[in-house]
Amino acid sequence: MIYIRAVEEAIAERYAEQEMRCPMHLSIGQEAPAAAAGLCLRDTDYAVSTHRGHAHYLARGGDLKAMIAELYGKVTGCARGRGGSMHLVDSSVGFMGTTAIVGNSIPVGLGLAKAIQLDGSDAVACVFVGDAAVETGSFYETANFAATARLPLLFVCENNLYSVYTPMAPRQPAGRSIHEMAAAIGLRTWHGDGNDAEECMDVIGEAVSSIRSGGGPCLVELTTYRWREHCGPNYDNDLGYRTVQEFESWRDRDPIAVLERRLGDDTMTRTQLAAYRAWVAERVAEAFAAAKDAPFPPPGEAYTDEYADHLGQTR
Amino acid sequence: MIYIRAVEEAIAERYAEQEMRCPMHLSIGQEAPAAAAGLCLRDTDYAVSTHRGHAHYLARGGDLKAMIAELYGKVTGCARGRGGSMHLVDSSVGFMGTTAIVGNSIPVGLGLAKAIQLDGSDAVACVFVGDAAVETGSFYETANFAATARLPLLFVCENNLYSVYTPMAPRQPAGRSIHEMAAAIGLRTWHGDGNDAEECMDVIGEAVSSIRSGGGPCLVELTTYRWREHCGPNYDNDLGYRTVQEFESWRDRDPIAVLERRLGDDTMTRTQLAAYRAWVAERVAEAFAAAKDAPFPPPGEAYTDEYADHLGQTR
Amino acid sequence: MTQMTFGAAINDAMHVAMAADPKVLAFGLGICDPKAIFGTTAGLKEAFGKERVFDMPVSENALTGMAVGAAIGGYKPVMVHQRLDFSLVSMDQIVNSAAKWFYMFGGRTPISMVIRMIVGRGWGQGPTHSQALHAWFAHVPGLKVVLPSSPDDAKGLLLESIFDPNPVIFLEHRWLHNTLGEVPEGDHRVPLGKAATVMEGADVTLVGTSLMTAEARQAGRVLAAHGISCEVIDLRTVRPIDWAQIEASVAKTGRLVALDIAQPTASVAAEIVAGVTERCFSRLKAAPVRICLPDHAVPTSQALTAGFYPSAVDIVNAVAAMMAAKVPTDELVDDRPRDVPGDWFRGPF
Amino acid sequence: MTQMTFGAAINDAMHVAMAADPKVLAFGLGICDPKAIFGTTAGLKEAFGKERVFDMPVSENALTGMAVGAAIGGYKPVMVHQRLDFSLVSMDQIVNSAAKWFYMFGGRTPISMVIRMIVGRGWGQGPTHSQALHAWFAHVPGLKVVLPSSPDDAKGLLLESIFDPNPVIFLEHRWLHNTLGEVPEGDHRVPLGKAATVMEGADVTLVGTSLMTAEARQAGRVLAAHGISCEVIDLRTVRPIDWAQIEASVAKTGRLVALDIAQPTASVAAEIVAGVTERCFSRLKAAPVRICLPDHAVPTSQALTAGFYPSAVDIVNAVAAMMAAKVPTDELVDDRPRDVPGDWFRGPF
Numbered sequence A, B: 001m002i003y004i005r006a007v008e009e010a011i012a013e014r015y016a017e018q019e020m021r022c023p024m025h026l027s028i029g030q031e032a033p034a035a036a037a038g039l040c041l042r043d044t045d046y047a048v049s050t051h052r053g054h055a056h057y058l059a060r061g062g063d064l065k066a067m068i069a070e071l072y073g074k075v076t077g078c079a080r081g082r083g084g085s086m087h088l089v090d091s092s093v094g095f096m097g098t099t100a101i102v103g104n105s106i107p108v109g110l111g112l113a114k115a116i117q118l119d120g121s122d123a124v125a126c127v128f129v130g131d132a133a134v135e136t137g138s139f140y141e142t143a144n145f146a147a148t149a150r151l152p153l154l155f156v157c158e159n160n161l162y163s164v165y166t167p168m169a170p171r172q173p174a175g176r177s178i179h180e181m182a183a184a185i186g187l188r189t190w191h192g193d194g195n196d197a198e199e200c201m202d203v204i205g206e207a208v209s210s211i212r213s214g215g216g217p218c219l220v221e222l223t224t225y226r227w228r229e230h231c232g233p234n235y236d237n238d239l240g241y242r243t244v245q246e247f248e249s250w251r252d253r254d255p256i257a258v259l260e261r262r263l264g265d266d267t268m269t270r271t272q273l274a275a276y277r278a279w280v281a282e283r284v285a286e287a288f289a290a291a292k293d294a295p296f297p298p299p300g301e302a303y304t305d306e307y308a309d310h311l312g313q314t315r
Numbered sequence C, D: 001m002t003q004m005t006f007g008a009a010i011n012d013a014m015h016v017a018m019a020a021d022p023k024v025l026a027f028g029l030g031i032c033d034p035k036a037i038f039g040t041t042a043g044l045k046e047a048f049g050k051e052r053v054f055d056m057p058v059s060e061n062a063l064t065g066m067a068v069g070a071a072i073g074g075y076k077p078v079m080v081h082q083r084l085d086f087s088l089v090s091m092d093q094i095v096n097s098a099a100k101w102f103y104m105f106g107g108r109t110p111i112s113m114v115i116r117m118i119v120g121r122g123w124g125q126g127p128t129h130s131q132a133l134h135a136w137f138a139h140v141p142g143l144k145v146v147l148p149s150s151p152d153d154a155k156g157l158l159l160e161s162i163f164d165p166n167p168v169i170f171l172e173h174r175w176l177h178n179t180l181g182e183v184p185e186g187d188h189r190v191p192l193g194k195a196a197t198v199m200e201g202a203d204v205t206l207v208g209t210s211l212m213t214a215e216a217r218q219a220g221r222v223l224a225a226h227g228i229s230c231e232v233i234d235l236r237t238v239r240p241i242d243w244a245q246i247e248a249s250v251a252k253t254g255r256l257v258a259l260d261i262a263q264p265t266a267s268v269a270a271e272i273v274a275g276v277t278e279r280c281f282s283r284l285k286a287a288p289v290r291i292c293l294p295d296h297a298v299p300t301s302q303a304l305t306a307g308f309y310p311s312a313v314d315i316v317n318a319v320a321a322m323m324a325a326k327v328p329t330d331e332l333v334d335d336r337p338r339d340v341p342g343d344w345f346r347g348p349f
């Protein structure tokens, strides 16, 4: 979480420089589910995510330099500059991509689960979704088929209460919970406090073991909160779509602070945390420096790769 | 039911003449839900249906002659020959159309429910669906929004156990019932024996009153069985996708026979039924005769009506 | 007449329509949020109530069908997508329901509805936030497809679309939202199916829509200064297409450059070239030319989009080549970043 | 070589592909039912098991995305729709995922998948069971779009499509399924992106695909008997288009008739006319002509479809007009019903 937070705060700080020229959806404040899932999954598992995918990519061990370079539109980016913030990929750790259409990557996760089933391995395909992605027909069709075919599919649903600036009320029936509905569709479900990293670990961990042992598809709903604006680096409580009190009550439950409090503040922990923070800061600085230094893709790269060739790509 | 059965058996008998030149999905054996819904709804309510829509159209009082003419491709057809069997419409009784893409008419029903809500009336928008239509994202998105906005929408789900020749197993999770899942999405639900017309009346009637009194959207699941092939006039038990025993056990529970048994066989009832049957036979004969006699649309009608004009149509 | 932006003109049209007819509805993702679809839906909910103006779940397919049903029920819904790309989930309802309903049920039930779709560009919108699929819609009988290029047209065409008894796909280019122009007050209408000759000329006919009309005007001015006279036709609607106006122009000029904001293959520009060739073959003095996006998905990096989008420079060059003339383009080259619509834009969306 | 139907050739290709590579999957609504997608998937489940060959819920959008995911996971899925129209619910996955994945993630992850779509016609298929939207797919960078016209090509192109590392949209015309032809045995391949000159000639170039190639051959024979020599080019793939072959032919003939099984506006036929005009303007002796469906939705009644679909007669008439010749078409006129592909068809689907 510290790592993810540091990366995203660095992005937020530098966004106004107008060098990262793409829409940017930060997970600051809601890192716990990503961090927990990152630890519960293995590099042989698959994961896909959404427009808000930095945290998932980083938590799964996606290459930091390649991500920052991607934000800067550089050829060293994980998508060679073709994708930007919403298209992160690092297949070396099974992180197969994030996409920018709500609901779009869900069926892709279904296909990865089908591939795992065919492979006969005990891997898991994890699909990160928001609370609004659950409203798409794509979510439902995927959940239905995964349940029918008992595919090793895990939904990690980060319910941050909003879809852009729209709260739940106009979007989902009052009093209905996502995980209960998902259970009725046929998924095994859990829910938990998305600002409590340990709880996230527990419930995601249980879901992952259930899937690995052939228990079929699961959904874990974790309630949490995004601190910054939906898209962009700033705070947006001035817009009036949510109250400052609401924001503050969540900020007071900062998932990093919650966990640190639990770790206690003996010297040993403090020293270790400080050292980790320093190490992270260095990695982040390095990644930004490298991204800024890196070359842009040659303009001609806009016009290549319409098709893969028969030889397979070897980049 | 007697009426619907008589019409559809007449279609089946004459289909081999190759004069009704369009795909044809008959409801023979599964008429009860249609008949019951037809009685529970009023002409001020709206209804839409699917590829298998004859029964719903007729039960709602749709014009018989216009339907048969439509099957024959005649200009006197309810869609002037442009639509065929899968596109029945009679707006004079609120039957707003059937469409040929599974799931497609569901959101249209949602819009009719929204129109009713805006009108401020106590009408109901009824959407007939099969058990497979429930698998579409379109069903789910519609149910979710109807529940959220508490729209006066009624799903009548005829669960006839098959989607074309495919049973439930590859389509929906084992042991999950449609009505239970629908309830979890946010609909008020009922289920019943779809071959028992009185039970159908009871449950659909309850749902309709609930909606009229502002109770929000409902789904009624009625389990039933199609006797003939998915598309076409014949029996198809020879294909082997379902067993003859299964078919026979359902045929033995013919919804018409079930109801007639309950009516008793005193002379009075028998006379009345015979008279009704004779009346129906006459109407059917008339409708076929009129359809056969009616002119085809002039070829030029293929090339008109791309657009409605500002004056409004007055056909 | 009032000076206002294209976005404000859209907003004005919505207010006029909803005040004029209580059957007009407005909905879409974010329509009542503080950003109000780039301001275009501002004040609607306050003025017309939450029954007629409402936000929605991310369920674009069902809600598009809802528009069809509401239209059958006598309403005139105006749905909006912040990016055209989001409408891809709703093609069944657009094509199988909205476009066909009137025809396939015998010409009795008009489907009066509008789907506004905003086309993105630049600032890393990338492959799935910048598609302009008007060619798809133009291919489908039963739809009308509108692409305004000025604030005046934006208002007039939107009002006409809302009150047209047919399903209208209304494409707004994001880069036009902040452009300024004079806009008539009140219930200002611009008819559908009529192109506009926005610049008269004798040598070459430039046919475009949306943002390309602005580029064409710029190019036309430069070319005029070098003795080449361009007629610029803004199609306004790409289904139906106003062939009479195009034909008359090409009959006069004998030369055609078709401009598009989309990829070329089976595009509206292809249609223009094909339709003109079929109709005016004997009048053509030179091979017609298309200026479209490259036939690739749109990349994200500013380094990749810098040369991706055709501009006035490309038009000048194409026309000069066609006329076997030399026209410098220096005055058109500016050093502002090519991935933002103007200085007002600071990201992120 | 074996004599077999187009449908049997598809089935053969599926068997060959699945036997050759355990990564090939097959799924779709009804794929394992007794009708086996008009016989084209017969025996697959028995031969390759229910893990690789499976039926599905009516959830075409998610299952299309599943194909993309399975492709990322190393498989080669072949999905099938009994009617192209059903794929409209899955456009997001086709366009935003399948078509773009390889490009937008930096050219590292090939998406090897095929979506077979059957185009309906006649017997009251009507407005939503007979659409041919290859123009849409041809408009989208990243897709390959194939329309075979003979059993030989059906097999060879399908095998090539399955083993192509890109998403391929494969359109089969329902009326071709029962046509007969010689088909090579085994792993027979026909390359994508190469057109076929199926009849050589000097006066007019006819460019078509799918069912229109058959009509063009018939027309070509009649015209030849009257001294007009047609070159018939079967495009085979409409993205990419084999311009070299078309150009060479038009350079020779100077005349073009573009044939399509779809409506004209922004169609592949429009692209052919536009592309040829741009490339071969100075060689053209006459205005190119398109022969397409009328620009209307397809009606149901046999009375309305009788004259709806263009045929060899229309081609003969168009070519005769272009050559200022008179060619009788009596021998082409038969009195069989125009809404069935042949006597074997008795309805209902």
Ligand SMILES: Cc1ncc(C[n+]2csc(CCOP(=O)(O)OP(=O)(O)O)c2C)c(N)n1
Pocket (backbone or CB within 6 Å): A051, A052, A100, A101, A102, A103, A129, A130, A131, A132, A133, A134, A160, A162, A163, A164, A230, C029, C058, C060, C082, C086, C089
């Ligand atoms: C199909 C589609 N519709 C609309 C959008 C615009 N959009 C981008 S993010 C978003 C909200 C997503 O909310 P949620 O799933 O809760 O994720 P969060 O942003 O809260 O993490 C919307 C509506 C889109 N990208 N795709």
Ligand SMILES: Cc1ncc(C[n+]2csc(CCOP(=O)(O)OP(=O)(O)O)c2C)c(N)n1
Pocket (backbone or CB within 6 Å): B051, B052, B100, B101, B102, B103, B129, B130, B131, B132, B133, B134, B160, B162, B163, B164, B230, D029, D058, D060, D082, D086, D089
């Ligand atoms: C989107 C779509 N996919 C597939 C089809 C082909 N199809 C026609 S009817 C049908 C089965 C529908 O089953 P169900 O909803 O249970 O209705 P029933 O036929 O049993 O009454 C299918 C798959 C279609 N029309 N539309």
Ligand SMILES: [Mg+2]
Pocket (backbone or CB within 6 Å): A130, A131, A132, A158, A159, A160, A161, A162, A163, A164
């Ligand atoms: Mg959210």
Ligand SMILES: [Mg+2]
Pocket (backbone or CB within 6 Å): B130, B131, B132, B158, B159, B160, B161, B162, B163, B164
């Ligand atoms: Mg069924």
